[in-house]
Amino acid sequence: MAQAASIQRLLSELERLPGIGPKSAQRIMYWLLNNEPVESQRLAEALVEVSETVRFCERCFNYAEDTLCPLCSAADRGHRNAVQICVVSEPRDIVAIERTNEFNGVYHVLGGAISPLDGIGPGDLHVRELLERLADNSMEEVVLATNPNVEGETTAVYLARLIKPLGIKCTRLASGLPVGGDLEFADEVTLGRAIESRVEL
Amino acid sequence: MAQAASIQRLLSELERLPGIGPKSAQRIMYWLLNNEPVESQRLAEALVEVSETVRFCERCFNYAEDTLCPLCSAADRGHRNAVQICVVSEPRDIVAIERTNEFNGVYHVLGGAISPLDGIGPGDLHVRELLERLADNSMEEVVLATNPNVEGETTAVYLARLIKPLGIKCTRLASGLPVGGDLEFADEVTLGRAIESRVEL
Numbered sequence: 016m017a018q019a020a021s022i023q024r025l026l027s028e029l030e031r032l033p034g035i036g037p038k039s040a041q042r043i044m045y046w047l048l049n050n051e052p053v054e055s056q057r058l059a060e061a062l063v064e065v066s067e068t069v070r071f072c073e074r075c076f077n078y079a080e081d082t083l084c085p086l087c088s089a090a091d092r093g094h095r096n097a098v099q100i101c102v103v104s105e106p107r108d109i110v111a112i113e114r115t116n117e118f119n120g121v122y123h124v125l126g127g128a129i130s131p132l133d134g135i136g137p138g139d140l141h142v143r144e145l146l147e148r149l150a151d152n153s154m155e156e157v158v159l160a161t162n163p164n165v166e167g168e169t170t171a172v173y174l175a176r177l178i179k180p181l182g183i184k185c186t187r188l189a190s191g192l193p194v195g196g197d198l199e200f201a202d203e204v205t206l207g208r209a210i211e212s213r214v215e216l
Numbered sequence: 217m218a219q220a221a222s223i224q225r226l227l228s229e230l231e232r233l234p235g236i237g238p239k240s241a242q243r244i245m246y247w248l249l250n251n252e253p254v255e256s257q258r259l260a261e262a263l264v265e266v267s268e269t270v271r272f273c274e275r276c277f278n279y280a281e282d283t284l285c286p287l288c289s290a291a292d293r294g295h296r297n298a299v300q301i302c303v304v305s306e307p308r309d310i311v312a313i314e315r316t317n318e319f320n321g322v323y324h325v326l327g328g329a330i331s332p333l334d335g336i337g338p339g340d341l342h343v344r345e346l347l348e349r350l351a352d353n354s355m356e357e358v359v360l361a362t363n364p365n366v367e368g369e370t371t372a373v374y375l376a377r378l379i380k381p382l383g384i385k386c387t388r389l390a391s392g393l394p395v396g397g398d399l400e401f402a403d404e405v406t407l408g409r410a411i412e413s414r415v416e417l
Contacts, residue, residue, distance in 0.1 A: 065226045
């Protein structure tokens with residue numbers, strides 16, 4: 016036992032974090048010990064604050080500090096185009112889409128994707144709540160922005176079948192070559208999609 | 217502002233840690249949000265505990281929770297060989313040496329190494345305290361275990377010049393090929409040292 020008990024405890028807590036091994040945990044701990052104690056305390060306060068205040072938005076299931084998330088509140092104040100709704104799997108997908116500045120509607124987080132192998136069916140996702148939001152017929156377009164993998168595609172197809180009969184336009188994110196990528200390194204499925212969905216200039 | 221303020225704050229606190237970039241910070245945060253709140257709180261408690269309880273050992277300057285570190289306390293209870301003292305730069309070096317199970321004496325942490333370029337001289341290190349510990353002539357051997365780089369070597373040579381006149385044996389960690397390494401990949405300085413210090417079988 017070359018180290019104090021509290022150091023051992025912090026080390027094992029740090030090692031539990033994803034992507035942090037014993038070496039990284041040690042590096043972070045020595046950094047904290049070499050800094051002012053206020054540094055560790057600020058991180059601790061931020062952790063406690065998140066664990067105490069963050070919950071799910073009652074409307075869209077994004078992370079929120081109040082009943083509604085910042086985006087739903089903005090929509091209620093008329094700052095967002097509330098007739099377009101973007102359906103995503105996880106709250107982190109909202110962050111990625113917001114970063115593009117290409118979408119100014121509202122969101123709905125499913126909390127996962129349909130995956131029979133993992134035993135996740137439509138009943139485990141926030142599908143019922145999505146349909147409730149679409150029920151008043153004020154929505155003009157549903158953008159199905161689930162991931163472009165098997166589970167995401169399955170979920171998008173499933174949702175499109177439910178939503179189209181309501182007379183609401185359903186769209187899906189385009190598949191194709193990533194911008195800045197090299198044609199020769201594109202996998203055949205992506206390249207095939209890019210050819211299939213080619214655009215007239 | 218797609219994210220709640222407390223999430224933004226935790227993200228920026230996590231990004232301050234060494235080796236944690238924006239992507240890792242986001243990964244850790246989503247992991248914490250997907251887990252029970254008690255998970256974040258346990259980490260927060262460990263951080264506060266370390267920042268409040270960890271200080272320097274009054275005798276050897278290792279990290280300690282009490283006046284003395286676990287190793288100095290063990291020495292006082294007679295569990296360690298208090299006539300051999302190992303001098304290291306940082307507390308983390310003690311952990312590395314303890315892991316080898318090859319040394320059972322006591323330690324002294326200098327808190328750095330002599331580095332004129334960085335403006336660190338002997339007066340900035342715990343050299344005076346080391347000499348005070350050697351003053352009663354009970355010590356039989358001083359192992360100078362500073363790093364095998366320019367600063368560490370300079371520090372070791374400087375200390376040896378001070379300690380040898382006291383009639384105490386001074387030793388230095390052996391330089392040579394790392395065990396499990398490949399001869400062809402060894403740098404010429406290391407290989408040169410290995411030849412110079414070759415051992416008779």
